[in-house]
Amino acid sequence: MTDDLHADPAPGSAPRPHGPDEMRALSAPRRLSVDDHMFTVPGLSATFRLQLFTADGARPVAVATQIAGAEGMSLMNGAERFAGAVWERHCPAEDQPPVWVERQLWSEPSHQETRFRRVAFADSDRYRPRGPKWSVITHDQLQDLVGTPVAADRGDGYAPRAAEPEPLLVFEEFAVVRLARPAPFREPECMPAGVNGWRRWLSQVVPRRGGARTCCWYHGGDWHRVNAMALQVLHRARAQSVGPDDMEELATAHAAETGATRWENEALASLFSISDAIQPSSGTGYINGQHRAQAMMETGVRRTVVLRYVDEP
Template sequence: MTDDLHAGPAPEPAPRPHGPDELSALAAPRRLSVDDHMFTVPGLPGTFRLQLFTADGTRPVAVATQVAGAEGTSLMNGAETFAGAVWERHCPEQDQPPVWVERQLWPQGPLEETCFRRVVFDGGDRYRPRGPKWSVITHEQLQDLVGAQVAEERDAGYVPRAAEPPKPRLVFAEFAVARLARPRPFREPACMPAGVPWWRRLLRQVLPRRGARSCCWYHGGDWHRVNAMAIEVLGRARAQGVDPDGMEEFATAYATTAGATGWETQALATLFNVANAIQPSRGTGYINGQHRAQAMLEADVRLTVVLHHVDET
């Protein structure tokens, strides 16, 4: 069971800026002490390149780089576990996790923004950070932070996974929100208590929430408008024979012509990104989509778009 943001371009959470003063306070000359091209965590199916920069009297800086969609658990979904493992394995004497910076490499094209993101954790126990928040950091800011050259790519040490059997056919389809499994969000606990019981679903049918809220990205806009656009996009795409891999770009272009806000455009794009779409699962309830599903249920959205994986027989 994964987060909504599995292997996909990160929908920006509520802004949490990291100004130059904060970065400059952490900046210091460091040396590259670890360059592990295939860092793994036992029990978690994911790999990434770890560059760890250290110096006496300074907080370590960890830079994680991953090929999106090709290395198992994404850096965003595994942020807490990955950072905790690096902390425990490489700098256990530290009272805080290393300064965590991640970069996912997107091969699909210009829509997929490849950039460095700094992750700040709100708290947690030793080797178990919690509450990750993301913000963009430039390559220049990162190099100023570590005082050394930071590699931007996976490079020759990357070992791609073995070839897998033919992938199922991807099919986007309408889906009744009420038929989605009961979500069990594992982030944003203050505004997303675990699950949506039947009485709360009934209440939201009578008193739906349509307005934006500032608590988190998932409550940051009107899911009714987003899903109305999604149904329209799906119909147009079927008529024009748009391939599943082209649906995100097609949806984004439609949002622009429809005068959608930035949040609405981003939310619509997540519904049609093949790595980030809501994907119901018979076994676990969700492959992706719990947080968005809960936000839609609370707003009494009736119909959304999900992604099915259809095995070819």
């Protein structure tokens, strides 16, 4: 996903979210008042490390760190609920949620980068922030913001979840028209309301190809070409008995062999990433992947690859 850049504000206007003026306005010497290595949110199957930095007269800064794929709901998918829970539990008297910074730790190899990201919310009711927008912040910028060192790791207090019987992972071909209607809440400007039934069927009859856009990463390339490669990778994996954990590496190698662009390589790898693949869910529509699903539906992609968990026979 790309980071949006905004024009500088007019003289005398309020500092823009994510901008240097806003960061300077928020900067203050704070102290580490909470370092909870296993922060949990009631009702959610998720954990993360919470570092909360506070000072009198300064807005609290919360830094959430999580191991991707190992701690339940991801920081990105749970941003509003996680920030709201920290706000309610640790700084309930504040009129705004804490300044929220997240760091998702990705294992190697992965097409995702491990970076600090500032999450600014468009608005909020009491303990319910809404409209998150992400931007990259460096470790040095974060430490300048809080005025004290910030840990970048998961911490010694991390306790991996108790081992449970592992379901079988299966990558399989799937009809895009069978995917649930997306509710894309991360890119409201170019994905305002999902794809309804008649638009989905029309795009299947008259697919739209090419035409990469600059609005966001999800619209940044040709999903028809990527999914054609994905089906080739799937058939190749079956012929070579490649396991699910090695599918992303196989996809990356296939992309290199076919002269794929950087975006195509990233998109193809995402479809075969254990932690980032499209995962349909009968209960919620999607465990992961609704933005990619919407981009595919808009252009009439007919077949894609999804990840499913099945019980061992």
